[in-house]
Amino acid sequence: MITGKSIDQIKTGDAAEFSKTVTETDIYLYAGITGDFNPAHVNEAYAKNTFFKTRIAHGMLTAGFISAILANQLPGPGTIYLKQELSFLAPVRIGDTITGRVEVIELITEKNRIRLKTSCINQDGVVVLTGEAVVSPPKAPKK
Numbered sequence: 377m378i379t380g381k382s383i384d385q386i387k388t389g390d391a392a393e394f395s396k397t398v399t400e401t402d403i404y405l406y407a408g409i410t411g412d413f414n415p416a417h418v419n420e421a422y423a424k425n426t427f428f429k430t431r432i433a434h435g436m437l438t439a440g441f442i443s444a445i446l447a448n449q450l451p452g453p454g455t456i457y458l459k460q461e462l463s464f465l466a467p468v469r470i471g472d473t474i475t476g477r478v479e480v481i482e483l484i485t486e487k488n489r490i491r492l493k494t495s496c497i498n499q500d501g502v503v504v505l506t507g508e509a510v511v512s513p514p515k516a517p518k519k
Contacts, residue, residue: 380452382516383488391479392450394441398433400470406437433468438505441476442494446511450478451490454514460494462507473499478509488512 415422423431474496482491496505
């Protein structure tokens with residue numbers, strides 16, 4: 377069984393990233409899975425008349441990139457996601473390449489908790505999302 381890093385294998389300042397180009401298919405799949413069919417995401421004729429002038433990705437789709445990093449890299453498999461605060465700062469459009477990043481800002485060893493700064497940035501260096509997460513990393517394997 378693959379397990380992520382336990383709290384004793386992590387230090388403040390550790391970071392990980394994940395990048396993905398957002399496609400029209402991603403947006404439609406997310407809409408179908410969640411039931412969020414806001415026309416700002418799925419109707420180009422409607423979206424042309426919005427502030428953004430085109431369809432945009434769901435904010436929570438973008439936030440999902442943070443979840444992917446926590447689950448797969450830092451701390452990794454076995455991590456339990458406990459809390460996430462988010463600020464959505466800029467739209468994500470079809471074709472944008474988004475890089476999610478997490479960085480350890482506090483270890484709470486007595487409670488087996490890690491606090492992380494979270495962010496997503498587009499290909500132009502624009503921060504589209506910021507926030508903070510709290511996770512419980514997997515326990516160290518018994519010896």
